Amino acid sequence: MPEIVLKNVTKKFGSFVAVDHLNMTISDGDFITLLGPSGCGKTTTLRMIAGLETPTEGEILIDGTVVFSSDKQIDISPSKRNIGFLFQNYALWPHMTVWKNISFGLENLKWSKEQIKERVEELLDMLKIREFAARYPAELSGGQQQRVAIARTLATNPQILLMDEPLSNLDAKLRMEMRTELKRLHKETKATFVYVTHDQLEAMTLATKICLLDKGLLQQYQSPLTIYGKPANLFVADFVGSPTMNFIRCEAKSVDKHTLKLSNQVLCLHFSASSDLTGVTGGPVTLGIRPESVTLSEDGKLKTVVYSSLPSGMETILRLQIGDLLLNSVVFGSLDFPVGSELNISFSGQSVVLFDQEGTFVTTGSLALA
Amino acid sequence: MTVQYRLKSFFRKPHNIILFVLVLILSYLTLVPLLTMIIDTVTVHTAEARRLKLPVGTVTLSHWAKVLFDPASVSIFYKPLLNSLITSLGACAIALGFGGTFAWLVTRTNMKYKSLLSSLCIFPYIMPSWTLALAWYNIFKNSVVGGTPGIFTALTGIQAPNWFAYGPFPIALVTGLHYAPFAYIMIGGILRNMDANLEEAAMMLNTPRSRIITKITIPIVIPAVLSTFLLVFSSAMSSFAVPTFLGLPVRYQVLTTQLYRTMNGLNPGQGYSIAMIMILLGVSILAMNQKIIGLRKNYTTVTGKSSNIALVNLKKARTPVSIIVAVFLFSVSLLPLISFALESIILRPGDYSPSNITLQFWIGSAADNTMANSEPGLLLNPTLYRSLWNSIKLSLACSLCAGTVGFLAGYAIVRGRGKKLSDFVNNLAFFPYLMPSMAFSAIYLSMFSIQRGPIPALYGTFAILVLAGTVKYLPFASRSGINAMFQLSKEIEEAGVIMGIGWWKRMTRLVIPIQKSSFISGYLLPFTSCMRELSLFILLVTPANRVLTTLLFYYNEKGWNQYSNGINLLIVLIVILFNFFVNKVSGASIDKGIGG
Ligand SMILES: Nc1ncnc2c1ncn2[C@@H]1O[C@H](COP(=O)(O)OP(=O)(O)O)[C@@H](O)[C@H]1O
Ligand SMILES: [Mg+2]
Numbered sequence: 016m017p018e019i020v021l022k023n024v025t026k027k028f029g030s031f032v033a034v035d036h037l038n039m040t041i042s043d044g045d046f047i048t049l050l051g052p053s054g055c056g057k058t059t060t061l062r063m064i065a066g067l068e069t070p071t072e073g074e075i076l077i078d079g080t081v082v083f084s085s086d087k088q089i090d091i092s093p094s095k096r097n098i099g100f101l102f103q104n105y106a107l108w109p110h111m112t113v114w115k116n117i118s119f120g121l122e123n124l125k126w127s128k129e130q131i132k133e134r135v136e137e138l139l140d141m142l143k144i145r146e147f148a149a150r151y152p153a154e155l156s157g158g159q160q161q162r163v164a165i166a167r168t169l170a171t172n173p174q175i176l177l178m179d180e181p182l183s184n185l186d187a188k189l190r191m192e193m194r195t196e197l198k199r200l201h202k203e204t205k206a207t208f209v210y211v212t213h214d215q216l217e218a219m220t221l222a223t224k225i226c227l228l229d230k231g232l233l234q235q236y237q238s239p240l241t242i243y244g245k246p247a248n249l250f251v252a253d254f255v256g257s258p259t260m261n262f263i264r265c266e267a268k269s270v271d272k273h274t275l276k277l278s279n280q281v282l283c284l285h286f287s288a289s290s291d292l293t294g295v296t297g298g299p300v301t302l303g304i305r306p307e308s309v310t311l312s313e314d315g316k317l318k319t320v321v322y323s324s325l326p327s328g329m330e331t332i333l334r335l336q337i338g339d340l341l342l343n344s345v346v347f348g349s350l351d352f353p354v355g356s357e358l359n360i361s362f363s364g365q366s367v368v369l370f371d372q373e374g375t376f377v378t379t380g381s382l383a384l385a
Numbered sequence: 386m387t388v389q390y391r392l393k394s395f396f397r398k399p400h401n402i403i404l405f406v407l408v409l410i411l412s413y414l415t416l417v418p419l420l421t422m423i424i425d426t427v428t429v430h431t432a433e434a435r436r437l438k439l440p441v442g443t444v445t446l447s448h449w450a451k452v453l454f455d456p457a458s459v460s461i462f463y464k465p466l467l468n469s470l471i472t473s474l475g476a477c478a479i480a481l482g483f484g485g486t487f488a489w490l491v492t493r494t495n496m497k498y499k500s501l502l503s504s505l506c507i508f509p510y511i512m513p514s515w516t517l518a519l520a521w522y523n524i525f526k527n528s529v530v531g532g533t534p535g536i537f538t539a540l541t542g543i544q545a546p547n548w549f550a551y552g553p554f555p556i557a558l559v560t561g562l563h564y565a566p567f568a569y570i571m572i573g574g575i576l577r578n579m580d581a582n583l584e585e586a587a588m589m590l591n592t593p594r595s596r597i598i599t600k601i602t603i604p605i606v607i608p609a610v611l612s613t614f615l616l617v618f619s620s621a622m623s624s625f626a627v628p629t630f631l632g633l634p635v636r637y638q639v640l641t642t643q644l645y646r647t648m649n650g651l652n653p654g655q656g657y658s659i660a661m662i663m664i665l666l667g668v669s670i671l672a673m674n675q676k677i678i679g680l681r682k683n684y685t686t687v688t689g690k691s692s693n694i695a696l697v698n699l700k701k702a703r704t705p706v707s708i709i710v711a712v713f714l715f716s717v718s719l720l721p722l723i724s725f726a727l728e729s730i731i732l733r734p735g736d737y738s739p740s741n742i743t744l745q746f747w748i749g750s751a752a753d754n755t756m757a758n759s760e761p762g763l764l765l766n767p768t769l770y771r772s773l774w775n776s777i778k779l780s781l782a783c784s785l786c787a788g789t790v791g792f793l794a795g796y797a798i799v800r801g802r803g804k805k806l807s808d809f810v811n812n813l814a815f816f817p818y819l820m821p822s823m824a825f826s827a828i829y830l831s832m833f834s835i836q837r838g839p840i841p842a843l844y845g846t847f848a849i850l851v852l853a854g855t856v857k858y859l860p861f862a863s864r865s866g867i868n869a870m871f872q873l874s875k876e877i878e879e880a881g882v883i884m885g886i887g888w889w890k891r892m893t894r895l896v897i898p899i900q901k902s903s904f905i906s907g908y909l910l911p912f913t914s915c916m917r918e919l920s921l922f923i924l925l926v927t928p929a930n931r932v933l934t935t936l937l938f939y940y941n942e943k944g945w946n947q948y949s950n951g952i953n954l955l956i957v958l959i960v961i962l963f964n965f966f967v968n969k970v971s972g973a974s975i976d977k978g979i980g981g
Binding site: 171 | 387390394397803874876877879880881882883884885886890894895898899
């Protein structure tokens with residue numbers, strides 16, 4: 016069972032820490048995304064799993080075997096880790112045809128001619144690139160090159176597929192198509208996928224679990240919906256979701272075990288937690304409200320002014336002004352609102368997030384005007 | 386982590402093994418010579434013992450004192466230094482003027498015959514640096530300094546004045562023309578790759594063309610210009626053959642000729658001191674260049690994909706400009722060859738009438754050529770064939786060694802980049818470029834004239850020529866290796882690593898085939914340079930392993946003008962043919978990608 020375990024993996028470039036004591040277990044058959052802003056250490060992490068980069072410290076296990084350990088002084092070469100690696104720039108060999116690109120690795124493994132032929136044809140069909148078999152990479156479009164790169168990577172039947180932003184060079188439409196394709200491949204190959212991306216939407220839609228990194232530090236490692244609904248801290252909350260979550264800084268006063276009275280210059284609210292509020296009794300806190308929880312309602316008591324309105328047909332993204340506070344809101348349907356018009360809103364649902372003074376997740380709950 | 390484990394994981398990476406081996410070998414072949422040279426500047430040599438009245442080997446500062454702080458210093462050092470600076474600056478101005486203008490014409494105007502002219506333009510750079518000098522000498526020499534007048538006088542009856550025929554003016558001009566193609570390659574490369582939007586944006590605003598050039602184009606190419614300036618400057622500083630041909634008739638000394646005089650004469654210590662100063666100059670010029678290149682990175686927008694900028698329409702001037710450029714390039718490229726051919730077939734020098742023309746210096750037997758010590762005509766001359774064979778053998782050997790080591794160095798330096806070891810090897814591999822050839826070979830002569838460890842005494846052998854040539858041309862080869870590797874993303878190789886493809890196979894099946902033409906130019910440059918090298922080999926060859934260039938000098942010293950011109954013609958033709966051949970076979974060429 017190809018399970019990948021990272022224990023305290025650290026990578027330093029000189030004194031710069033690119034990945035900081037990363038602990039993570041990737042179960043067999045998972046589709047994991049490594050998500051985070053550019054430069055946060057995603058590629059480095061992936062390359063360490065592959066064995067292309069040597070960790071400074073820590074231990075990596077694949078399928079129960081220690082493939083790297085700084086203590087036990089083990090470092091198994093990439094070719095013995097049973098992995099495939101899909102590079103961001105495809106790294107196709109420009110002097111070989113599509114066929115040769117796919118077969119080259121198999122020839123190296125001393126497969127017989129017939130076996131190679133069979134396998135290459137299977138892959139050409141699987142990725143729908145049979146008609147390009149005799150072409151050179153330079154004669155293919157970006158999307159076709161991408162498919163060839165995938166075929167080449169899958170050729171040796173790796174049980175783990177590592178992918179570094181494989182879709183970032185494609186246009187939006189192709190990207191959508193390839194995402195579907197990747198999900199299908201994940202099912203067909205039954206391999207473990209580790210997928211690097213800086214695009215939160217891509218991470219949300221593809222992954223069984225998201226590993227969110229910032230500045231080399233693990234922020235949260237959970238399923239997409241948990242990350243969306245219960246972000247571990249302000250960074251995660253802000254990074255995931257589009258339009259971004261609304262953050263409102265308030266002073267809290269404890270009312271009872273489940274209720275806080277929250278106020279600032281503009282608002283005065285009651286927060287009812289969905290679980291016991293053990294930690295927070297008062298002081299400064301931050302509320303996180305997803306745009307879809309800011310709803311328009313005729314009888315809403317909160318008056319706002321439309322600051323901007325961005326209709327896209329299926330939904331409209333609004334920026335609403337209350338005093339010096341700006342709130343994002345999403346309204347479903349084909350609607351448009353004149354700038355400067357007044358709208359009444361309320362906060363709906365149970366998924367408002369409460370963060371403490373340090374910006375750490377406390378609990379979720381609902382809001383009402385006081 | 387134990388030391389053992391660290392070593393093991395260090396040496397598991399092929400590039401680290403290469404770096405390690407290179408450090409050992411290159412330190413021995415470049416740093417030891419440098420140290421030896423430093424020591425030589427403060428010790429008494431056999432040639433100096435009697436004059437200084439000190440035993441051989443004594444430590445002394447008298448060389449330095451004589452070079453820097455003596456009434457004689459002016460003629461030993463300061464005057465030649467000044468002359469070197471003057472001619473080199475002049476050469477830079479000419480190289481940049483001609484090369485830059487041509488680059489602009491090719492990349493920004495609708496001049497005709499661009500690709501033909503672009504190939505023709507590279508000629509002077511491919512030819513040995515002294516080609517133009519010798520041609521100039523053939524054409525403009527006068528009888529004022531003795532000897533027969535040249536072709537110009539024969540045709541017009543006018544004696545070229547001394548300042549025009551010899552000294553700083555022709556030295557600067559000829560050196561400048563030799564390096565103009567280099568300026569063209571550097572500046573043309575930037576102009577071609579530069580984001581044309583920058584210029585187009587200005588054009589939208591109705592800025593006049595002249596303002597676009599002065600305010601936008603020039604500032605953007607300035608770093609390339611500075612870089613070219615410094616490299617031409619340092620090459621011109623270390624040029625030896627040109628000032629020998631054009632300076633010595635009027636006793637115009639520059640640093641290199643002074644170096645040859647002192648090193649070969651009674652003052653090797655002074656020679657080494659001058660060489661040290663030249664090395665220091667070279668290092669500081671290089672440091673400046675490095676700084677400028679560093680700046681350039683965040684200065685110009687080199688996007689790699691040049692959008693099609695609207696070319697300047699030369700209108701009525703189009704045909705005249707194209708013709709003038711063509712005539713100029715033809716005369717710079719072909720006149721020298723014609724002059725060599727002509728000089729090699731006239732019986733009595735200075736008389737160009739048809740009755741004086743003979744082929745005896747090419748195909749005459751020994752008996753026909755009694756005035757040249759019964760030297761058989763060139764095409765029947767066994768010495769020539771032996772030298773030719775030696776030259777080819779030597780150039781092939783040097784190009785194979787330098788090219789291969791350069792490729793490995795380039796590979797290892799790029800793969801290990803960012804690490805101290807890689808930087809160190811990079812500098813080691815480049816250092817020979819800064820050593821004046823003459824001093825370099827003098828050191829090798831003394832280092833390897835006795836047995837050292839496993840290396841037997843090499844004086845008078847072919848091996849020492851190969852060794853010196855390989856190390857001296859390693860900088861060219863390692864530069865092209867580094868460039869080739871930089872253009873190849875490391876993922877291309879890693880895709881192979883993951884599939885378990887071994888290092889050897891990765892090199893031979895992936896890296897080398899993909900960057901074939903860049904790597905071949907890593908072999909091409911040492912070959913061409915070696916074929917036309919003079920100052921490096923002049924101290925090292927013995928009559929038994931004489932090469933074409935030293936044979937040329939030998940005939941020149943003897944005053945057998947027809948022979949030396951004939952050999953010159955041969956050398957130029959071989960170099961050009963070889964370049965042409967490699968270009969056809971591999972597509973590698975020096976001016977690749979700039980011509981229209
Ligand atoms: N070979 C290297 N040498 C020095 N620094 C590096 C190297 N590779 C990556 N880094 C640095 O490590 C950090 C993480 O890089 P990377 O893993 O590529 O980020 P990303 O999350 O964008 O893929 C970056 O700040 C980068 O500059
Ligand atoms: Mg990355």
